[in-house]
Amino acid sequence: RKEVEQDPGPFNVPEGATVAFNCTYSNSASQSFFWYRQDCRKEPKLLMSVYSSGNEDGRFTAQLNRASQYISLLIRDSKLSDSATYLCVVKPHASGGSYIPTFGRGTSLIVHP
Amino acid sequence: DAGVIQSPRHEVTEMGQEVTLRCKPISGHNSLFWYRQTMMRGLELLIYFNNNVPIDDSGMPEDRFSAKMPNASFSTLKIQPSEPRDSAVYFCASSFFDFSGIGETQYFGPGTRLLVL
Numbered sequence: 001r002k003e004v005e006q007d008p009g010p011f012n013v014p015e016g017a018t019v020a021f022n023c024t025y026s027n028s029a030s031q032s033f034f035w036y037r038q039d040c041r042k043e044p045k046l047l048m049s050v051y052s053s054g055n056e057d058g059r060f061t062a063q064l065n066r067a068s069q070y071i072s073l074l075i076r077d078s079k080l081s082d083s084a085t086y087l088c089v090v091k092p093h094a095s096g097g098s099y100i101p102t103f104g105r106g107t108s109l110i111v112h113p
Numbered sequence: 114d115a116g117v118i119q120s121p122r123h124e125v126t127e128m129g130q131e132v133t134l135r136c137k138p139i140s141g142h143n144s145l146f147w148y149r150q151t152m153m154r155g156l157e158l159l160i161y162f163n164n165n166v167p168i169d170d171s172g173m174p175e176d177r178f179s180a181k182m183p184n185a186s187f188s189t190l191k192i193q194p195s196e197p198r199d200s201a202v203y204f205c206a207s208s209f210f211d212f213s214g215i216g217e218t219q220y221f222g223p224g225t226r227l228l229v230l
Contacts, residue, residue, distance in 0.1 A: 034218075043204055044156070045219035086154065089219075099218065100169055101146075106154035 003027060003102045004090050010108035017048065017078045021107045023088030024070040032091040033064055037084045044087055047073075051108045078111045085109070115139075117206050117222035125228045131193040134225045137186055138207030147180055147190050148204040156204070162188065163210060172192065197230045202226050 005024045013019050025033075033050035048055065050062040050071050060105075061074040075082055085106040092100075118137040133218055138145050147159040165182045173180070177196070182188040192199055205222040206219040 043223055045221065046218050100158060100161060103156045
């Protein structure tokens with residue numbers, strides 16, 4: 001099983017739609033979770049961190065389910081500008097002073113008019 | 114802040130040539146990561162430095178790849194000799210790591226697009 005798995009998509013949705021992505025992880029010791037966004041031919045950029053209690057940032061909502069070992073990203077009222085690849089990132093706890101983040105392969109979202 | 118700076122932005126070279134990629138992390142950051150991204154394999158971590166010391170280089174493909182971080186503001190990734198299968202986008206990222214246990218944000222450079230003919 002891969003450490004971090006995502007459905008590559010693409011998810012093809014109309015403007016205004018609500019879309020959700022999941023990301024599963026295999027390391028139960030994982031402690032930090034993030035969603036990054038990567039536009040075509042650009043570098044990944046942090047979209048939002050994922051907190052245990054779930055968190056919202058405008059149209060974006062991130063949730064963590066530790067029992068089932070997955071995180072999710074919900075996008076409401078999709079905009080054309082949301083078209084991108086969404087990468088999930090999982091990190092173990094930094095108890096030893098160093099740790100390695102693991103990126104998923106990404107989920108492609110295409111929002112059309 | 115200028116962000117993470119990488120050079121060159123594009124590199125086209127012939128098989129067998131030496132390639133050197135450069136990275137300047139964000140000032141004050143103490144962690145630096147080199148990644149390689151391809152369509153087939155996604156984003157792969159090659160090597161991770163903390164306070165200029167290589168912590169994990171298990172992702173480095175083979176001896177043809179080497180990375181250095183002589184000081185806190187500069188790192189290089191060298192491929193010698195280069196091969197066509199090394200063609201990819203190479204990203205450098207930096208972050209500030211502390212011992213609070215809270216995951217920190219990685220900031221990526223714009224990447225170097227490498228094509229080995």
